[in-house]
Amino acid sequence: MLVSRESPTFSGHRRTVPRIRIPLIRIFAGAGQLRISTFQLVAMFDFLKRPTLEDELFKMRFTAKSLVRNSKKCEKNQIAQKLKLKQAIEKGNMEGAKIYAQNAIREKTQALSYLQLSSRIDAVAARVQTAISMGNLKSNMSGVVKGMNVVMDSMNVEKISKTMDQFERQFEDLDVRAAYMEGAMNSTTAGAPPADQVDDLIQMVADENGLVIAGQLDSAGAVGSHVPVAAPAAAQATDDLTARLAALRKA
Numbered sequence: 001m002l003v004s005r006e007s008p009t010f011s012g013h014r015r016t017v018p019r020i021r022i023p024l025i026r027i028f029a030g031a032g033q034l035r036i037s038t039f040q041l042v043a044m045f046d047f048l049k050r051p052t053l054e055d056e057l058f059k060m061r062f063t064a065k066s067l068v069r070n071s072k073k074c075e076k077n078q079i080a081q082k083l084k085l086k087q088a089i090e091k092g093n094m095e096g097a098k099i100y101a102q103n104a105i106r107e108k109t110q111a112l113s114y115l116q117l118s119s120r121i122d123a124v125a126a127r128v129q130t131a132i133s134m135g136n137l138k139s140n141m142s143g144v145v146k147g148m149n150v151v152m153d154s155m156n157v158e159k160i161s162k163t164m165d166q167f168e169r170q171f172e173d174l175d176v177r178a179a180y181m182e183g184a185m186n187s188t189t190a191g192a193p194p195a196d197q198v199d200d201l202i203q204m205v206a207d208e209n210g211l212v213i214a215g216q217l218d219s220a221g222a223v224g225s226h227v228p229v230a231a232p233a234a235a236q237a238t239d240d241l242t243a244r245l246a247a248l249r250k251a
Contacts, residue, residue, distance in 0.1 A: 060125040063160070067118035074111035078104050120164045 085100035205211075 064118040064121040067114045071111045071114035074107045078107035
């Protein structure tokens with residue numbers, strides 16, 4: 001039903017002018033009715049959209065900062081417990097001193113745990129950012145990133161640690177593939193052309209341009225003639241990479 005109002009005209013008569021209103025959507029909730037506009041409905045359900053990888057990265061960095069704050073809070077608690085420990089010793093209360101000492105050690109351990117986990121999250125976030133920028137974030141890694149939202153919100157240290165373990169395994173597999181490809185490319189491009197072909201080309205260019213290079217090639221020596229002998233450890237590392245890559249392909 002349109003709501004109307006009367007508007008005066010130049011002749012003194014009044015005419016009815018329809019009033020424009022925003023479309024309303026009725027949501028029945030029990031016995032009552034809730035009337036909201038379309039714009040309000042869109043804003044209300046905006047949070048239901050699927051978060052992007054950038055949103056998840058922001059969540060990771062925010063969680064890392066929260067863990068740092070928790071670490072600092074534990075450090076303050078440790079200082080407070082050590083002060084109580086000192087006071088208990090001065091009063092000769094050794095049982096209380098033991099309790100305060102245990103509390104101080106526990107707070108110190110917790111502070112270090114928070115700090116280490118924060119560092120791991122920062123490192124993984126940096127790797128994910130690099131992978132996204134280079135466009136080589138695999139589908140399984142992307143799934144782990146998208147599933148982190150609930151874990152980060154829970155602030156459960158054990159769950160976050162397990163998620164970081166999954167990330168590190170994924171990136172370790174990616175490093176194996178990258179190292180294998182790098183080794184294959186190096187072995188392909190490292191080989192130098194035969195020395196006689198190099199000398200023949202130099203002599204041909206010199207003859208075409210009327211240049212004299214008699215005796216200069218012998219004094220120059222072979223380019224890259226000093227090739228270091230590969231250590232057995234390096235060969236073993238290459239074999240290990242090949243074996244791991246084969247295992248990843250079978251998985």
